[in-house]
Amino acid sequence: MAPRLPARCWRRLSLASSLRPTTTRISSTIPSSSARLLSHSSQKQAKTGWTTLQRQRTAETHRFNQVTSGIPAPTTGPAAALNRRLRTTPVRAGVLAIKKGMTAFMGRTGARIPCTVLQLDKVQTVANKTRSKNGYWAVQVGLGQRHADNVGAPQLGYYEAKGIAPKKELAEFKVRDESGLLPVGVQLMPDWFHVGQWVDVRANSKGKGFAGGMKRHGFSGQEASHGNSKNHRTIGSAGPSQGSGSRVLPGKKMPGRMGGQRNTVQNLPVLMVNNELGIVVVKGCVSGPKGAVVKIQDAVKKPPPPKEFIEKTRKVLDARFPHAEQYLDAARKKHLQLKEARQQGRIDEILSAGVPEAMMSAEAENLLQEA
Template sequence: MSAEVENTNEQQQAEGVKLNGLFAFKLGMSTIFENGEAVPVTLLQYRPWVISQIKTEDKDGYTAVQIACGSKRASRTTNAAKNHLSKAGFENGAEFIREFRQDLPEGIEVGQKIDINSLSAGDTINVTARTKGRGFAGVMKRWDFGGGRASHGSGTHRRPGSIGNNKEPARVMPGRKMPGHYGFVNVTTRNLQVVDVDAKEGVLFVRGAVPGARNTIVKLVKV
């Protein structure tokens, strides 16, 4: 190994590896002021993530960086997970395992930490998170239907109306908007902006709203 590559590895070990994005946890919303204007921001808590596996085209069919965060109790972890994550420093497995599909940074190794400065103020990002679950809901709440007549005698105030066709094809077509479980699905909000990154406190400030409830894990990808 050349001295140049060794220096790169030592620097990455000290500062952390920079990827095309980060995973963070939603704290909530707040307001900051820029040039006298109130700006709504979402606060995201960054926790230490460690590289647990490096996936390559030859071995895995695609290129990606697998990362892990948090610890689990030994009784809650399989032996396979313990063996897989032991090289990354997780004795009893990790609470969260995620990955970024991207080109591999130079000198990347299992066990290196991810640098919060992978994102910086001014970056445009796509944010993916699981939305709040709202349980079973009707079509007016779930799909914003207008509903039926509100007049006296009407018995279809909040019903969906007709859901079928004629004799042919004599079935309900796939994708029909009907009552059902509302929320708790992965949603991507595109082209949000990173307002600030507080590396000391491990907090990222993103302009606008981010999907999900508090403590939801959020994926941030640089555009």
Template sequence: MPGIIGKKVGMTSIFDENGKNIACTLIVTGPNVVTQVKTPETDGYSAVQIGFDEKKEKRTSAALKGHFAKAGTTPKRKLIEFRNPEAEYSLGDTLKMEEIFAEGEFVDIIGTSKGKGFQGVVKRHGFGGVGQSTHGQHNRLRAPGAIGACATPSRVFKGLRMAGRTGGKRVTVQNLTVLKLYPEENLILVSGAVPGAKNSYVIIEK
């Protein structure tokens, strides 16, 4: 299996053998259950669907109840597909992180970044503002400035950095080191920051 679903617990720090303080993120990863196995004959492609995090039955639709019952598991909140799995899996199989990851290897983590709403160019793109607070510019400190030319090209180019919705997007952080595995608690400790707020879902890939 190339990856697994987890939930971000929060950040902490540890010291390495040289006494260096390393910022790291704690993620709870289990149990992950195989809820569907797709094959080229039945679905047109090969994939494995896994589910994570318990969900109340009364909040689950009848169709999904049947879907989970077929796999012999309880309803799950988060479902993710991994295409072209290297190994063979069966419905109801439980995936353990210690069988997929090892301490010291690199992983990529996918999450949804924190949404910050509608923001200006200073916060969104790091602009410096226009001019200084002198010469009567009482309200231009965080303004974007000029946005285009006059007669040529007589328009604003697409993709110009302007104010707008910030955050709330799918973000992938690559090459984070697996620092520690805690199989008893289904916890994995990775170096660096992971996108998303506390208790948000993330996908950990090899």
């Protein structure tokens, strides 16, 4: 058995072979790449010292709760919360609508289906909420329009930056991920949904005012006779006495304000969509009076609409509003200019002189020159 060479000597041998192209046995066995590696380490030697040991994991990879530390992902916190709600968050955004009333559909076989008519009045996407900026994915959607007199200055600035008219109502629709976000300023029409799909509809229910226990919680009330005196609709006892602490337990059902709170009706089938009338007709009833603002979104407890349909709706949006992105960009640039003018107190000049020509976006200018 050949004596083992110390590493120091072995390195010298290889160095010599790499320098001189002699056909010694050792030089032929060592490939050129390994020679380079060794030479590299020899260079390194000057600074950090030469070692055959593998580079150790540094302290930072061992740091507590790092992604790289090998600890399982945390079950609490924003990321975990989003992940928990992943399955119950709809794939795409919903729309705002106005409840127009109830009617019925008469089937060919004599069936009568009661239904609610919901109208989409100038429904527009206003903004996107992103995970990095807001902590979740959502689309902000607006309905109708509002006169500028009835809008505050901060909101006027907000709409100015979006390049859209002030909306009557704003609402957010959470979506599962980035793919659910929509271009800003596009109008969502009833064909956003298809006949036969399921939706969840949420709205504020009709307010009933201060209601007693019988109406509010369905208590059975008390007897009409058998010695009952002036206590026919009262709730009776509020709980046990001394042995149980002589107190009313938290959450005890009692008389109080009834209705006027948000209510969701799940899994309503869509019976009809009509772009001319701007209506979505859903089966069954929806909370709230006529004229109430309702939110319609794909049902949480049913499978989402087919992928082909979702893609089709996105294509339709792109076809109807091909320049939404550029329009938003132009509006934003104009907004920044106006904002600067407002801060400097020059807004009056601009109003009298007109908006300067410099306000057009450079990108749009390029496009115009190309065309």
